[in-house]
Amino acid sequence: MKAVHFGAGNIGRGFIGLLLSQSGYEVTFVDVNERVVRELQERGEYTVTLASEGRETVTVRGVTALSSALQREEVAAAVANSHLITTAVGVSILKHIADVIAEGVSQRLSGGSTEPLHIIACENAIGGSAQLKELVYAKLDEETRKKADTLIAFPNAAVDRIVPLQQHEDILKVVVEPFYEWVVDASQMIPGYKKVEGALYVDNLEPYIERKLFTVNTGHCSAAYLGYLRGYDTIQQAMEDEELTAKVREVLEETGAVLVHKHGLDPKEHSKYIGKNLERFRNPALTDEVSRVGRSPIRKLSPGDRLVSPAMQAYERDLSFTALARSMAGALLFDVKEDPEAAELQATIAEAGLEATITLYTGIPAGHEIHKAVLKHYNDLSPVHALKRDALKRA
Ligand SMILES: NC(=O)c1ccc[n+]([C@@H]2O[C@H](COP(=O)([O-])OP(=O)(O)OC[C@H]3O[C@@H](n4cnc5c(N)ncnc54)[C@H](O)[C@@H]3O)[C@@H](O)[C@H]2O)c1
Numbered sequence: 001m002k003a004v005h006f007g008a009g010n011i012g013r014g015f016i017g018l019l020l021s022q023s024g025y026e027v028t029f030v031d032v033n034e035r036v037v038r039e040l041q042e043r044g045e046y047t048v049t050l051a052s053e054g055r056e057t058v059t060v061r062g063v064t065a066l067s068s069a070l071q072r073e074e075v076a077a078a079v080a081n082s083h084l085i086t087t088a089v090g091v092s093i094l095k096h097i098a099d100v101i102a103e104g105v106s107q108r109l110s111g112g113s114t115e116p117l118h119i120i121a122c123e124n125a126i127g128g129s130a131q132l133k134e135l136v137y138a139k140l141d142e143e144t145r146k147k148a149d150t151l152i153a154f155p156n157a158a159v160d161r162i163v164p165l166q167q168h169e170d171i172l173k174v175v176v177e178p179f180y181e182w183v184v185d186a187s188q189m190i191p192g193y194k195k196v197e198g199a200l201y202v203d204n205l206e207p208y209i210e211r212k213l214f215t216v217n218t219g220h221c222s223a224a225y226l227g228y229l230r231g232y233d234t235i236q237q238a239m240e241d242e243e244l245t246a247k248v249r250e251v252l253e254e255t256g257a258v259l260v261h262k263h264g265l266d267p268k269e270h271s272k273y274i275g276k277n278l279e280r281f282r283n284p285a286l287t288d289e290v291s292r293v294g295r296s297p298i299r300k301l302s303p304g305d306r307l308v309s310p311a312m313q314a315y316e317r318d319l320s321f322t323a324l325a326r327s328m329a330g331a332l333l334f335d336v337k338e339d340p341e342a343a344e345l346q347a348t349i350a351e352a353g354l355e356a357t358i359t360l361y362t363g364i365p366a367g368h369e370i371h372k373a374v375l376k377h378y379n380d381l382s383p384v385h386a387l388k389r390d391a392l393k394r395a
C-alpha cells in the first residue's frame with residue numbers, strides 16, 4: 001500500500017506519516033524543503049519522540065520523499081500510483097499543490113485505473129478536503145471530473161496533536177505530545193476502504209471538527225495572542241499566568257456553550273474536555289512558541305475559522321461572545337514582524353483603519369455587536385499591554 005503525504009513538516013512527520021507507516025503504508029513525503037527531502041531520501045527513516053516522562057521514541061522506517069519544486073513529474077506519477085493521499089501543508093498552501101494532484105489524478109484515470117483513491121487534507125480547517133477537491137476539480141477536464149466523481153473521494157478530517165517547532169541537531173527528528181486524534185468523515189469514503197490504524201471514522205464529522213477547532217485551536221490562539229501582549233514567548237509561560245489562563249477558560253466557556261447547544265454535547269464531559277486541553281497547553285515537556293500558535297492571524301480571523309465562526313454562532317443563539325471578541329482584538333494586535341499575515345494585518349490597519357480592517361478580514365460589518373466588542377477590547381488591550389510587554393521585555 002502506497003501513500004503520498006504532502007508536507008513533511010511537524011504534523012506530517014510527527015503524526016500523519018507515523019500513523020500511515022504504522023498502518024503498513026510505504027510513505028512518500030512531498031515537500032519544498034530540499035534539505036528535508038534529501039535527508040528523507042538518503043536515510044529512509046526518522047524518529048518521533050513522545051514529550052512524556054518516558055520520552056518513548058519510535059523509528060518510522062520505509063519512507064522516502066520527493067521535491068515539490070524539482071520533481072514535479074515524479075510527484076504526479078506517485079499520486080497516480082498511490083492508494084491514499086494526505087496533506088499537512090497549511091490550508092493556504094493547498095492551492096499550490098492542487099495542480100500536481102490534478103495531474104496525477106488525470107494520469108491515473110486516463111490510464112484506466114478503477115481503484116478508488118482517497119485524498120484527505122489534514123489541516124486545521126473546516127472542510128479542508130472539500131476545499132482541496134474544489135481546487136483540484138478546477139484543473140480537471142469534464143470527462144476526468146465525471147470519472148473522479150466515483151473513483152476519487154475527498155473526505156474531510158479533523159487532526160489533533162500538538163507538535164511545536166522543532167530545533168534538533170537531527171533535522172528529521174520530531175518531538176510530539178503523546179495525545180492524538182485523527183477523525184475522518186466515513187460518509188465521504190468509498191465503500192471497501194482500508195482504515196488507517198489509530199484514526200476514527202465517523203458518519204458525521206461536524207461535531208468533532210467544531211469541538212476540536214473551537215476548543216483546542218480557539219483556546220490555543222487565545223493563549224498565544226494574550227500571551228504575546230503580555231510579553232511571553234511560549235504558551236507554557238503564558239499558561240503559568242493565572243489571570244491569562246482564566247481568560248482562556250472564559251473563551252472556552254463561550255465556545256463550549258455553542259457546542260453544547262448545537263451538538264447536544266454533555267456539559268460535564270465538555271467541561272472535562274476543556275480542562276484536559278488547558279493541561280495539554282501547559283505540558284512542561286513541550287516548548288511551543290506563541291509565534292507559532294498565533295501564526296497567520298488573517299487566517300485565524302477569517303469567517304469560518306476558530307474565532308469568528310463560534311462568535312457568530314454564539315451571537316445567533318443569544319449567547320456570550322465577549323471573550324471571543326477579546327481574542328479577536330488580540331489577533332489584531334499580534335504584530336510579529338516575521339509573520340507575513342501579521343505584517344499584512346498591521347499594514348491594513350495603518351492604511352484602512354481598524355474598523356474597516358475588522359470587517360475586511362472577519363466579514364463582520366461595522367455596527368454589529370461583535371464588531372463593537374472587538375473595537376472595545378482592542379482599545380482596552382492596546383495601551384495596557386503595550387506597556388506591560390515593554391516592561392517584561394526590559395526585565
Ligand atoms: N503542528 C501542529 O500542532 C498541528 C496540529 C494539527 C494540525 N496542524 C495543521 O497541519 C498543517 C501543517 O502544520 P505544521 O505545524 O506541520 O506546519 P509545518 O510548517 O511544520 O509543515 C508544513 C510543511 O509543508 C511544507 N510545504 C510548504 N509548501 C509546500 C508545497 N507547495 N508542497 C509541499 N510541501 C510544502 C513545508 O516546507 C513544511 O515542511 C497546518 O494546516 C496546521 O494547521 C498542525
Ligand SMILES: O=P(O)(O)OC[C@@H](O)[C@@H](O)[C@H](O)[C@H](O)CO
Pocket residue numbers: 124159160161162163216217220221292293294295296
Ligand atoms: O496550526 P494552526 O496555525 O492552525 O494553529 C496553531 C496551533 O493551535 C495548532 O497547530 C495546534 O497545535 C494543533 O491544532 C493541535 O492539534
